[in-house]
Amino acid sequence: MSIKLIALDMDGTLMNSKSELSEGNKKALEKAMQAGILVVPATGRVYSTLPEGVKNLPGVKYVLSSNGAAVYRIGEKKPIYTNFMSTEKALKIYEAIKEVHCIKEFYINGNGYFEKKILNCIDTFDILPTFRKYYKITKVAVENMEEFITQNKQGVEKINLPWITPELRKELLQCLSAIEDIALTSSLGANIEINNKGANKGDGLKGLCSMIGLDMSEVMACGDGGNDLEMIEQAGYGIAMANGEEEIKQKAKFVTLSNDEDGVAYAIEKFCFGKS
DSSP, X not given: OOOOEEXXXXXXXXXXXXXXXXXXXXXXXXXXXXTTOEEEEBOSXXXXXXXXXXXXXXXXXXXXXXXXXXXXXXXOSXXXXXXXXXXXXXXXXXXXXXXXXXXXXXXXXXXXXXXXHHHHTGGGSSSOHHHXXXXXXXXXXXXXXXXXXXXXXXXXXXXXXXXXXXXXXXXXXXXXTTSSSEEEEOSSTTOEEEEETTOSHHHHHHHHHHHHTOOGGGXXXXXXXXXXXXXXXXXXEEEEOTTSXXXXXXXXXXXXXXXXXXXXXXXXXXXXXXXX
């Protein structure tokens, strides 16, 4: 069956190492959309931080955010598909990690939130200066995260613990593994992403396809990290990036060029337009 939808991870896949959308990838996306193929960003990012250069591409109608826990129609504030963790479950996770000295991001209602005390000391964490600026611009500060979670009854999309050391990551994974019905993944080697059990990009993609009348066999999915695994396994055309993790490459039907070599464009030309 022909490809009718292309699902694309952002960081490490569509975006190059400078977090830019290259001209080559942009032209390939435009060509696909002109051919009637839906292009759907599928990201671990929260909806409000989707790159404008991607969100504003004509023909991009939907986005999978927070690892597929929320699917949005572009321009609308309310998701059309959700798989959130309950307020009670999010509070249990918060209780388990609240004393740990690390950055804690809570994705709620399409936005990313930090406790004010974290945002106020963001410069003390060992992270790249560009990310410090990014966090200050894109994240919303709240006084008390426990109270904020309690007040937002719709649940939590995702909790992200970025920029942690291997030792702390191991300690946190052991602690979090005792909490039932959550999914632990990673898009980078130095983070932990916490979702509701069953919430992943594959699940979000299936939810979207069901709504718009497509079969997963008609989907091409491209990714590079652990949080891309399910959508690459479930898509008719699962594509791994050359810069991707070994597990992803092993599960994929094809390994394309790296994100710095316009690997997405190469895969689109090969599988959508039959160019060798």
